[in-house]
Amino acid sequence: MKILSAEQIRKWDEFTILNEPISSIDLMERAARQCTQWFEQKKGGFRKIRIFCGKGNNGGDGLAIARQLVEKDILSDVYILEFGSLGTNDFQTNLSRLHSFPVTIHFIQHQDFFPVIDKADLIIDALFGSGLNRPLDGLSLQLVQHLNKSAATIIAIDLPSGMFADKPSPTNAVIKAHETLTFQQLKFCFLFPENEPFFGEVHVLNIGLHPDFSIAGNSMFELTDWKMIKEIYKPRKQFSHKGTYGHALIVAGEKGKMGAAVLCTRGCLRSGAGLVSAMVPEEQFAIIQTAVPEAMAIAQETIETVDLSKYTTVGIGPGTGTSEESARLLQRVLVNYNRPIVIDADGLNIIAANDELLSELPPGSILSPHPKEFERIFGKTENHLERIQTARLQAQKLFVYIIVKGHYSFVACPDGEVYFNSTGNSGMATGGSGDVLTGILTGLLAQGYSAKESCLLGMFLHGLSADIAVKTTSQEALVAGDITEYLGKAFLSIAN
Numbered sequence: 001m002k003i004l005s006a007e008q009i010r011k012w013d014e015f016t017i018l019n020e021p022i023s024s025i026d027l028m029e030r031a032a033r034q035c036t037q038w039f040e041q042k043k044g045g046f047r048k049i050r051i052f053c054g055k056g057n058n059g060g061d062g063l064a065i066a067r068q069l070v071e072k073d074i075l076s077d078v079y080i081l082e083f084g085s086l087g088t089n090d091f092q093t094n095l096s097r098l099h100s101f102p103v104t105i106h107f108i109q110h111q112d113f114f115p116v117i118d119k120a121d122l123i124i125d126a127l128f129g130s131g132l133n134r135p136l137d138g139l140s141l142q143l144v145q146h147l148n149k150s151a152a153t154i155i156a157i158d159l160p161s162g163m164f165a166d167k168p169s170p171t172n173a174v175i176k177a178h179e180t181l182t183f184q185q186l187k188f189c190f191l192f193p194e195n196e197p198f199f200g201e202v203h204v205l206n207i208g209l210h211p212d213f214s215i216a217g218n219s220m221f222e223l224t225d226w227k228m229i230k231e232i233y234k235p236r237k238q239f240s241h242k243g244t245y246g247h248a249l250i251v252a253g254e255k256g257k258m259g260a261a262v263l264c265t266r267g268c269l270r271s272g273a274g275l276v277s278a279m280v281p282e283e284q285f286a287i288i289q290t291a292v293p294e295a296m297a298i299a300q301e302t303i304e305t306v307d308l309s310k311y312t313t314v315g316i317g318p319g320t321g322t323s324e325e326s327a328r329l330l331q332r333v334l335v336n337y338n339r340p341i342v343i344d345a346d347g348l349n350i351i352a353a354n355d356e357l358l359s360e361l362p363p364g365s366i367l368s369p370h371p372k373e374f375e376r377i378f379g380k381t382e383n384h385l386e387r388i389q390t391a392r393l394q395a396q397k398l399f400v401y402i403i404v405k406g407h408y409s410f411v412a413c414p415d416g417e418v419y420f421n422s423t424g425n426s427g428m429a430t431g432g433s434g435d436v437l438t439g440i441l442t443g444l445l446a447q448g449y450s451a452k453e454s455c456l457l458g459m460f461l462h463g464l465s466a467d468i469a470v471k472t473t474s475q476e477a478l479v480a481g482d483i484t485e486y487l488g489k490a491f492l493s494i495a496n
């Protein structure tokens with residue numbers, strides 16, 4: 001699913017109005033209806049519902065919701081932030097429609113008109129939506145501060161007022177919503193970690209924008225979805241054998257960090273590689289061979305003489321440390337191997353300390369840094385949007401895939417496309433989760449998925465497996481090893 005800018009969504013509205021066809025006021029009615037239904041289901045026994053409206057279409061939504069709620073015998077008070085000028089057409093139409101209903105309408109011209117809010121009240125925030133074009137100031141700023149000071153539950157319509165839809169809002173005053181009802185699809189702002197304190201739980205309400213709107217080519221940002229992933233997934237062939245699915249080499253682990261090698265190797269096997277060899281320090285063989293008997297062990301000490309060309313791909317870095325010997329392992333792989341590989345963790349830290357290695361990366365390789373590792377290699381960024389832009393430029397420049405991990409991990413591709421992953425949960429914020437991802441990516445590459453397919457399917461499977469796991473384990477008790485254990489269930493849900 002493409003991620004569209006506010007401007008592109010406005011065009012989608014226009015397309016829908018023209019081609020469904022539907023009038024703009026009826027489209028607003030439909031959007032409001034989705035919210036009203038959501039509120040009906042929520043119930044919650046609030047003392048009073050207070051709907052705060054601006055004079056744009058977000059405010060129009062608020063007015064329509066107030067009327068639709070009364071029709072369901074749910075009363076509310078409406079507060080209109082008065083700027084002295086007329087509202088949008090659809091706002092004005094909804095205001096005159098509301099007059100014949102038993103709803104008290106208050107016009108706020110000064111902060112003396114701000115209502116006292118009880119903690120048992122429900123606030124519906126329909127002040128500003130995607131049309132916000134500058135940070136709030138004056139009365140609107142004061143009102144947002146007043147609402148945020150209350151202990152009431154706040155539900156934002158489309159997006160929390162004060163937040164920009166497409167770019168960071170670092171100094172803006174923004175409504176701190178408990179939940180946000182956004183229309184049609186996630187906006188860019190919901191992918192930024194900096195915005196987490198403001199939007200709470202986000203619910204995407206389908207308002208039926210026209211399916212034929214040509215989104216393709218309109219945005220280089222996309223969110224992975226089931227349709228995309230099911231198209232990437234390839235069932236195994238009946239007459240296949242272990243040679244069909246490649247031989248992966250995992251270079252991982254050092255004394256004290258053999259767990260990383262174990263997790264990575266297991267992830268690789270569980271994602272379907274035909275054969276897996278784990279290159280670990282020779283004195284640690286017993287650990288890997290006991291923990292993962294399905295994998296072969298090969299000594300890191302043989303790196304100078306081993307024939308790397310017999311491996312379909314290489315995953316390198318988890319738990320190797322950054323010693324001179326470990327740097328040598330990476331150098332040797334980079335110089336002697338020219339098919340796409342996966343580099344993570346200490347492999348990335350070694351590159352950060354020796355940036356000439358960046359020019360040695362086999363084309364189409366996958367780097368999977370978390371934000372700190374990303375910063376070590378590519379420098380500090382001001383905010384997440386700048387991180388996304390930097391990753392995009394570097395992926396194009398180096399011709400590699402850069403997966404930046406986190407909630408909504410994203411991959412920047414050499415063709416300039418950026419895909420955000422839609423699975424995963426904060427149970428994965430536990431040591432070793434990234435090592436499992438490295439194994440999965442390497443396993444997918446080994447069995448013939450392209451680097452791009454490996455990134456998209458790998459991130460999705462990794463998060464999905466954890467999503468399935470936490471239903472049994474809880475987020476708190478999830479450990480990285482559980483992600484490998486539940487990979488089977490994740491594959492089954494994609495295959496079926």
Ligand SMILES: NC(=O)C1=CN([C@@H]2O[C@H](COP(=O)(O)OP(=O)(O)OC[C@H]3O[C@@H](n4cnc5c(N)ncnc54)[C@H](O)[C@@H]3O)[C@@H](O)[C@H]2O)[C@@H](O)CC1
Pocket residue numbers: 009013027028031054055056057058059060061088127128129130131132133134135136137140157158159183184207209
């Ligand atoms: N497809 C969709 O997503 C739909 C969206 N609708 C609603 O329409 C909204 C967008 O409506 P609008 O474009 O009218 O935008 P807003 O309702 O966000 O209001 C923008 C208005 O406020 C003014 N303004 C912007 N920043 C300001 C600031 N800092 N201080 C004071 N005034 C400011 C602008 O000049 C403009 O007049 C969406 O957020 C959504 O709620 C629905 O009504 C229909 C369908």
Ligand SMILES: Nc1ncnc2c1ncn2[C@@H]1O[C@H](COP(=O)(O)OP(=O)(O)O)[C@@H](O)[C@H]1O
Pocket residue numbers: 345370405406407408409423424425426427428429430431432433434435436437462
């Ligand atoms: N809050 C979260 N929501 C979704 N995924 C998460 C969250 N926290 C961590 N993850 C995932 O867990 C993995 C952590 O990787 P990493 O930081 O390299 O950990 P480690 O080095 O311990 O293996 C990444 O794939 C990341 O996307």
Ligand SMILES: [K+]
Pocket residue numbers: 058125126127128129156157158159160161
């Ligand atoms: K809003």
